[in-house]
Amino acid sequence: MSAESTASSGVPHDNRFKVWRQTRPFWAGLFTMIGGxxxxxxxxxxxxxxxxxxxxxxxxGAGALIIGVLLITLGLTMWFQPLVRVFAGVAAIVLGLVSIPVSNFGGLVIGFLFALVGGGMSVSWAPAPPAPEPVAGFDEGGESGAPAEAMAAPVEYAHLHDGTTQPVIPQQGPEAPAAETTIEANGGRNSAG
Structure with missing residues (x-):
């Protein structure tokens, strides 16, 4: 692999496995295969x-071999087809329970426990919510090239005669007055222009 292939994919080589592992029930598949x-x-x-x-x-022995191979196959299915994780998890739990009478107490209880834990993890696993889209105008560090005034207009407050304040909402469009206005205590508008 060359540096160009890493730059073209957008994901560094050492993070590919981490991204792949986080998009599927990795540990559930591993435990299920270990149980098989x-x-x-x-x-x-x-x-x-x-x-x-x-x-x-x-x-x-043939039944135990079939159960073990099916558990390994279900573990691989959890890895490479995460959409069927619930089916694979339930099947792993059922096969783990069937292995108790068929395969020497479920592989001396070790395989049985790994199959149950892996199947339960697969059934309960859910994909992570999608990452939020970056806001336009911001770079990766959260800084923007635009000045602060362009990002958010300052809020103006009008002081009423009863001692309270109220935000002034500027009018938009052609009907907006040209002069500044203040809010009077009686609810009317008085031109300060």
């Missing part, structure tokens, strides 16, 4: 502890 590994492996694998071999092979 022990569920699929334990009925076929064996562990050796010194001279002792611990074999977990069961007659339901």
């Amino acid at each position: 590994v022990p569920i699929a492996y334990l009925p076929y694998g064996d562990m050796r502890l010194g001279n002792v071999t611990l074999a977990m092979k069961t007659t339901a």
Whole structure:
């Protein structure tokens, strides 16, 4: 990759993964895939502890393999098709529950717990609200090249005879008087021109 490709895309290379991860249920997919590994492996694998071999092979090995592969597939689906995250989450929860009787207590409970947590996270994940559009005339730092008077007109207040103040709303258009006016206490207008 060259510097030109980074500048043309607008997103630096080190931020691409972060942006990709934040637009989908990343952790839900990761937990679901981690849950599928022990569920699929334990009925076929064996562990050796010194001279002792611990074999977990069961007659339901094919069912455990199918559940584990489906959980890994659902985790990838959460990553690459986030629109179906609710379906994938519910399916991961159901497969995690089915793995308890089929796959050695759900992959020694480890795979079962990861599948349930990943499925629940996928169901509850929601995309972030869209970022607000930048205001025209402002640069990225929030500063504007326009003078402060052009951004907001100062508010003028009229002092009434009873001691209160009231904002003066300037009239717009051809019917606006040419002279300045003040508001009188009796509600009428008096030309100060």
